[in-house]
Amino acid sequence: MMSKIIVRGGKKLSGRVRIHGAKNAVLPIIAASILGSEGESVIHDAPPLDDVNVINQVLESLGIEVEYKDESIRVNAKHVRTCEASYELVRKMRASFLVMGPLLTRMGHARISLPGGCAIGTRPIDQHLKGFEAMGANIELGQGYIEARVSGKLKGAKIYLDVASVGATENIMMAATLAEGTTLIENAAKEPEIVDLANYLNAMGAKIRGAGTGLIRIDGVEWLTGAVHTVIPDRIEAGTYMIAAAITRSDLFIEGAIADHLRPVISKMQEMGVQINEDENGLRVYADRPLRAVDVKTLPYPGFPTDMQSQMMALLLVAEGTGIVTETVFENRFMHVEQMANMNAQIKVDGRTAVVSGGNRLRGAKVCASDLRAGAALILAALAAEGDTEITGLHHIDRGYVDITEKLAQLGADIQRVPLEVIELEEEETALPLFAVQPSLA
Ligand SMILES: CC(=O)N[C@H]1[C@@H](OP(=O)(O)OP(=O)(O)OC[C@H]2O[C@@H](n3ccc(=O)[nH]c3=O)[C@H](O)[C@@H]2O)O[C@H](CO)[C@@H](O)[C@@H]1O
Numbered sequence: 001m002m003s004k005i006i007v008r009g010g011k012k013l014s015g016r017v018r019i020h021g022a023k024n025a026v027l028p029i030i031a032a033s034i035l036g037s038e039g040e041s042v043i044h045d046a047p048p049l050d051d052v053n054v055i056n057q058v059l060e061s062l063g064i065e066v067e068y069k070d071e072s073i074r075v076n077a078k079h080v081r082t083c084e085a086s087y088e089l090v091r092k093m094r095a096s097f098l099v100m101g102p103l104l105t106r107m108g109h110a111r112i113s114l115p116g117g118c119a120i121g122t123r124p125i126d127q128h129l130k131g132f133e134a135m136g137a138n139i140e141l142g143q144g145y146i147e148a149r150v151s152g153k154l155k156g157a158k159i160y161l162d163v164a165s166v167g168a169t170e171n172i173m174m175a176a177t178l179a180e181g182t183t184l185i186e187n188a189a190k191e192p193e194i195v196d197l198a199n200y201l202n203a204m205g206a207k208i209r210g211a212g213t214g215l216i217r218i219d220g221v222e223w224l225t226g227a228v229h230t231v232i233p234d235r236i237e238a239g240t241y242m243i244a245a246a247i248t249r250s251d252l253f254i255e256g257a258i259a260d261h262l263r264p265v266i267s268k269m270q271e272m273g274v275q276i277n278e279d280e281n282g283l284r285v286y287a288d289r290p291l292r293a294v295d296v297k298t299l300p301y302p303g304f305p306t307d308m309q310s311q312m313m314a315l316l317l318v319a320e321g322t323g324i325v326t327e328t329v330f331e332n333r334f335m336h337v338e339q340m341a342n343m344n345a346q347i348k349v350d351g352r353t354a355v356v357s358g359g360n361r362l363r364g365a366k367v368c369a370s371d372l373r374a375g376a377a378l379i380l381a382a383l384a385a386e387g388d389t390e391i392t393g394l395h396h397i398d399r400g401y402v403d404i405t406e407k408l409a410q411l412g413a414d415i416q417r418v419p420l421e422v423i424e425l426e427e428e429e430t431a432l433p434l435f436a437v438q439p440s441l442a
């Protein structure tokens with residue numbers, strides 16, 4: 001049912017919040033489970049999110065058995081019935097494209113709907129395709145689908161990525177596991193989710209070294225089997241709750257957060273005056289003094305994550321002074337700015353840079369989430385605002401946050417989720433762009 005979140009700002013939070021498994025790790029891991037032609041995979045700590053349901057449906061549409069219960073997914077990929085992922089499913093989530101590498105290398109063929117761009121940018125897939133081609137695949141484009149074929153096996157190759165793309169690194173790494181010979185990925189992305197995927201693939205029998213560095217080496221093997229794996233905690237969910245603590249001047253324990261995955265977020269928040277204690281079970285985050293503005297530039301890992309940019313901007317709104325936020329990863333990831341302005345925020349955007357003036361009293365307003373992290377940032381701003389904020393566009397937030405309303409309410413926030421009224425339903429339908437605007441290759 002379509003609904004909205006209502007937040008009455010100004011409440012202090014306290015207590016512990018449990019961080020779920022990482023969305024951006026579990027999605028490629030589920031795609032990789034296609035590679036297990038013998039035995040079953042069991043993937044633990046799979047967060048109950050809309051995106052996880054979508055990728056599970058993609059696997060089921062390929063004829064693979066998937067059972068999802070109590071945050072564990074059991075996959076039996078012995079039989080693959082078809083190598084085609086439909087527009088209906090890929091349209092719902094770009095990450096569905098990650099099934100291309102596994103299908104191509106195991107079955108020699110994959111036909112996947114072109115993933116569109118989305119609100120945050122055009123998001124081409126040229127680097128994925130460049131990798132498959134270098135391994136000997138023939139790629140054809142037609143009727144909104146990308147079809148890749150190889151006669152015999154893929155061949156190991158040296159692939160230099162023009163941009164350190166997370167998705168391209170994952171897709172190529174998966175394809176290379178069953179290729180003949182050795183693949184080297186140069187300028188590979190180094191995100192923790194890539195290391196998690198490599199650990200799972202190695203547990204399946206793959207031979208991958210160097211994941212987490214800019215040079216990944218994959219020695220192809222004959223076949224892979226299912227494996228048991230536990231997904232890493234979600235560093236972006238953790239970072240979002242860290243900001244919830246700071247923005248409300250509260251004291252929270254973020255259970256399960258891995259400090260090493262959050263270095264840039266921890267450093268920037270400390271620079272602002274937020275206190276952070278590292279513990280082996282998580283992070284204690286508290287803010288007991290005025291916060292200072294800082295400048296933030298998003299970069300591939302280990303730089304500051306683009307997926308935390310909008311939440312950090314929310315925090316800058318309550319700091320003293322002016323902070324400059326530069327978004328270098330996606331070309332259009334400032335959609336939250338206009339919505340924040342409705343809440344009395346002062347932000348000026350010029351291209352990839354936003355100048356954020358802190359110290360203005362935030363006021364509750366009706367706002368709409370344009371994408372996942374924009375939605376999270378609006379909830380955070382609402383926690384610190386005077387009066388009521390109503391947030392719509394919740395399907396974006398549901399892609400990536402498990403029970404965010406319940407978790408925040410349990411920490412003491414005045415927040416609830418209620419059904420949309422008829423008139424609001426009509427407004428929501430004509431509001432902001434949803435997804436899959438323009439398919440693009442380059
Ligand atoms: C499911 C998942 O894990 N999503 C994450 C993943 O997305 P995703 O894997 O899509 O992001 P990429 O790292 O591929 O994209 C980074 C940049 O590279 C560009 N690019 C990418 C591929 C390509 O073939 N050509 C190209 O030019 C993109 O347009 C973008 O500007 O990493 C992003 C960057 O950390 C995160 O924001 C997303 O949350």
Ligand SMILES: C=C(OP(=O)(O)O)C(=O)O
Binds near residue numbers: 094095307372373400
């Ligand atoms: C942009 C994100 O996800 P996706 O790549 O799935 O759109 C995100 O997790 O913030």
